[in-house]
Amino acid sequence: MTKVLIIGAGHAGGTAAALLRQYGHEGPIVLAGEEPAPPYQRPPLSKAWLKGEADLEALLLRPENFYAEHGIELRLGATATAVDAAAKAVTFADGTVETYDALILATGSAARKLNLPGADRPDLLELRTLADAEKLKAALEPGRRLAVVGGGYVGLEAAASARALGAEAVVIERMDRVLARVASETLSDFFTRYHRDHGVEVLTSAEVTEFEASGVRLADGRLIEADAVLVGVGAAACEQLAASAGLTCENGVVVDETARTSDTAIWAIGDVTWRPIPMHGGLRHRLESVPNALEQAKQAAAAITGRPAPAPEVPWFWSDQYDVKLQIAGLPLQAERQVLRGDPAAAAFAVFHLAGDLIVCVEAVNAPAEFMAGRQMIGRGTPVDAERLANPAVTMKAVAAG
Structure with missing residues (x-):
């Protein structure tokens, strides 16, 4: 039976393991991660966790016993050091070797370092784990x-x-x-x-x-x-393992619409990938977000189990600060102009980025209707009247209907 080895036990890797079982994969699954904790959510680390509003149990993607119950071997505190693509084998820091039939790299990204005096001080903080x-x-x-x-x-x-x-x-x-x-x-x-x-x-x-x-x-x-x-000056893709396997890398591991790399037995998902964005004409981008991790986990799991490829999704992101919820859909890669709807002074507004008469991105602050409608219109390629879009008196449903 096909053995799937997943390197990286974060949101992407943990989701891929669960989806493989959900999609009917019956072969061995090994999920290996460097951290001592089972797969957990990272976005709350800068918010609920810091404020003491969440504990580890609340952060876990799934209860720890989920993996054993579903026949997923969970290797924690395991650092992969090299991939031998010809032998289909991964070597770990402790000297052990795991073979695979299909490999998923979900190694994520790491905080960028500044090359400055004192940048190696042990008391400097970063926020990734x-x-x-x-x-x-x-x-x-x-x-x-x-x-x-x-x-x-x-x-x-x-x-x-x-x-x-x-x-x-x-x-x-x-x-x-x-x-x-x-x-x-x-x-x-x-x-x-x-x-x-x-x-x-x-x-x-x-x-x-x-x-x-x-x-x-x-x-x-x-x-x-x-x-x-x-x-906190950004993050770099952890592509070292991919490079050791001879995979094509360019600001991340280059993958196609199914999350497959330049090696047909290896997939890459999540923050580590340099991926095409179908909603933006196939332009490539590196997306650091939970929705991206989930989408690519679906792509890889579907490809490995022989299921039809899932429909492309509109990229989206969010950030919570104080009582403000920011939601963003799409990317302003091809935008030519912006349309403001609402009032920033009232902390309730949206900025729409347009290419011609199409919305390519929406930034919504405490404006869920604008976010949802904008996301749907980006996905459908719905033309928009900019004057009606800018007028809060016209509902987003009416704007979308033309």
Whole structure:
């Protein structure tokens, strides 16, 4: 019987293992991950976990006994070091070797490192794993000050959690606005104001030059004093195993619409992939999101079990900060203009990115109707009247109906 080996026991790998059984795979499944915990959800680490609103049981994708009950061998604390594609075998750090008939790489991504003096300090924090979150949680006490280097979503969520716990927070971003790489200027301006209104100091166009014992040194000579420093400047695909197998890599492991790599016996899913986006003409992108992990887990499990390929999905993302729920659908890769619907000052609005008369992306702040309708219209390729779209008096149902 076909043996499936999954390297990476995160959201993508854990879901793929469960789906293989759900789709009728009867052969052996081995799920191997570096962390000591069974597959768990990562998004709550910067929110509910930091604030003490969730425990490990709440984070687990499935109860730990699920894997044994479904014949899934769970190898925790197991680090894969090399893939021999010709022999169809994976070597682990402890010297053991696992063979496979089908291999799924779900190795995810790792926090980017800054090449700066003091960047190797052991007290610097990052936020990718449960262990990272525990260290950060211990540092967020009332009266303490957290410096966040990087104004991306994880950094902003951590700053919001710090404020909720009574700690001070300062966000340091080298670009001229937060979220500069991933959001519209309207959204950046909104979150900057919102964080400042909640007592967060937001510094933009501020370049870090050194990490010191008492804080962060900037290029203009200022020392930003802090009791703890969190570095969140993006993530890089963990493609080393794929490279060892001779797979094609380009800002991640290159895969097709079925999540298959350049080796027909190997699939890759989740944050590690450089994948085509059918809704955007097949343009390739690396998506770091739970929906992407779930979609590609379905693709790989379907391909391995011989089921029809699942329908392509519109990429989507979310972020929770304070009482704000941000939901994004699509990617603004081909956008030519933006349409604002609602009022940012009221913390209820949406920014639609249009290419011609088609919506390619929607950023919705406390606007679930706009998010849902926008996501559906992106998926269907529904033309839109920009004037009606901008008018909140016209319901999204009416906008979608033309």
